[in-house]
Amino acid sequence: MKKFLSLALALTMALTLAACGGKTDTPPADTNDGSTAGQTGGKLVVYSALNEDNTIAIADQFKKDTGIEIEYISLGGGDAVARVQAEMGNPKADILVGGSVDLYGSLADAGAFEAYDSPNNDSLDARFNDPNHFWQGWYMGVLSIIVNEERFEKELAPKGVKMPETWDDLLDPNYKNVFVWANPTTAGGAYIATACQIFRLGEDAAWDYLKALDQNVHHYYKGAGDVISPVATGEFIASIAWAHDSFKIQQQGYPLKLVVPKQTAYEIGGSAIIKGGPNTENAKVFIDWLLTKEAQELSVATSYRYPVRTDVAAPAGLPTLEEVDLVDYDRDQAASMKEAVLEKFDAEIISNRA
Numbered sequence: 001m002k003k004f005l006s007l008a009l010a011l012t013m014a015l016t017l018a019a020c021g022g023k024t025d026t027p028p029a030d031t032n033d034g035s036t037a038g039q040t041g042g043k044l045v046v047y048s049a050l051n052e053d054n055t056i057a058i059a060d061q062f063k064k065d066t067g068i069e070i071e072y073i074s075l076g077g078g079d080a081v082a083r084v085q086a087e088m089g090n091p092k093a094d095i096l097v098g099g100s101v102d103l104y105g106s107l108a109d110a111g112a113f114e115a116y117d118s119p120n121n122d123s124l125d126a127r128f129n130d131p132n133h134f135w136q137g138w139y140m141g142v143l144s145i146i147v148n149e150e151r152f153e154k155e156l157a158p159k160g161v162k163m164p165e166t167w168d169d170l171l172d173p174n175y176k177n178v179f180v181w182a183n184p185t186t187a188g189g190a191y192i193a194t195a196c197q198i199f200r201l202g203e204d205a206a207w208d209y210l211k212a213l214d215q216n217v218h219h220y221y222k223g224a225g226d227v228i229s230p231v232a233t234g235e236f237i238a239s240i241a242w243a244h245d246s247f248k249i250q251q252q253g254y255p256l257k258l259v260v261p262k263q264t265a266y267e268i269g270g271s272a273i274i275k276g277g278p279n280t281e282n283a284k285v286f287i288d289w290l291l292t293k294e295a296q297e298l299s300v301a302t303s304y305r306y307p308v309r310t311d312v313a314a315p316a317g318l319p320t321l322e323e324v325d326l327v328d329y330d331r332d333q334a335a336s337m338k339e340a341v342l343e344k345f346d347a348e349i350i351s352n353r354a
Helices: 002-015 051-068 077-086 102-111 149-160 167-171 187-202 205-215 226-233 243-250 280-290 293-303 333-346
Strands: 043-048 069-074 097-098 135-149 179-182 217-223 238-241 254-261 266-273
Touching: 043 051, 043 077, 043 280, 051 097, 069 187, 077 097, 077 102, 077 167, 097 102, 097 187, 097 280, 102 167, 102 187, 102 226, 102 266, 102 333, 135 149, 135 167, 135 187, 135 226, 135 243, 135 280, 135 293, 149 254, 167 187, 179 226, 179 266, 187 205, 187 226, 187 238, 187 266, 187 333, 205 333, 226 238, 226 243, 226 254, 238 243, 243 254, 266 280, 280 293
Parallel strands: 043 069, 043 097, 179 217, 179 238
Antiparallel strands: 097 266, 135 238, 135 254, 135 266
8 A cells, every 4th residue: 555655646746847838828917906917918938946737727827817828847946047047048938937046046146037126026025025136036935844644653652752843853863764854965945954954053053963863864865855755655754845845745645744843944936037038028927927916826725835925825724924933044144155065064964974
């Protein structure tokens, strides 16, 4: 049965990482009630770092609302960034959507994005708007601890281990070899979790924590989302993953418990107009549309990510943002220290594993 579930989940998650396409015609401008109006024509070419089912839902609704048909390619965040940079001399796409805005800074600095300040972002918290107008934040995600409840109750609870509530609970030696994580040098979400420890503990204590946590890690996966399937199916007991991605799998019936610990980190999901793309005006329409109430509600319903509009409710079944204790995450510092942190993680943790 476990093998069947594992195969089923692997298929489900693989389908969210594929690529697809579309094409044709019309746009929006947000009114006070969040509705859309206006008309352009043509199409929009999108590089999407979202799960494919989310991209499809967005493409379908965007066409209904605006008449503009989306052609898209699904890519991991790092691959999407690399593709945009490689095509700077001859851009093939109009929009990059999805992934943390932490990924967007290097492209903005390189001149890959067209500056655009959407009129629909005026009421948003300042953290969602790039002061230089090269990217737009349109959703939030928070990090969580994920646990396979069935294995936990059978194997760890009888040893007196309590369900983890804090980051420090993961250092319990009982998690040795039943805990997996993503490699921060290859997974953006794992880097954000690493930076989270630095911001909550300070530099020296954070490295002590990361090295102690490594003693429990059975192995590291390449992608941040790769850890969810093996925990959901019971191959391992616990990991660290984005709450929205994990909750989505939980809704399919897997015994997956999500714990959002105090002082957790978060991502701001972005979108940006690719400079020199073939359909720049439609790209502006798309940015405006992402910030409408209807588009925000669609994002919550299909991805369980937190909205940036205050008049849109948090995903049902997850804590509200007001209930989440967020670490003081300095995004500029996280970006500036990233290269040094990853080099140290590779040299002092990954390279020293038996």
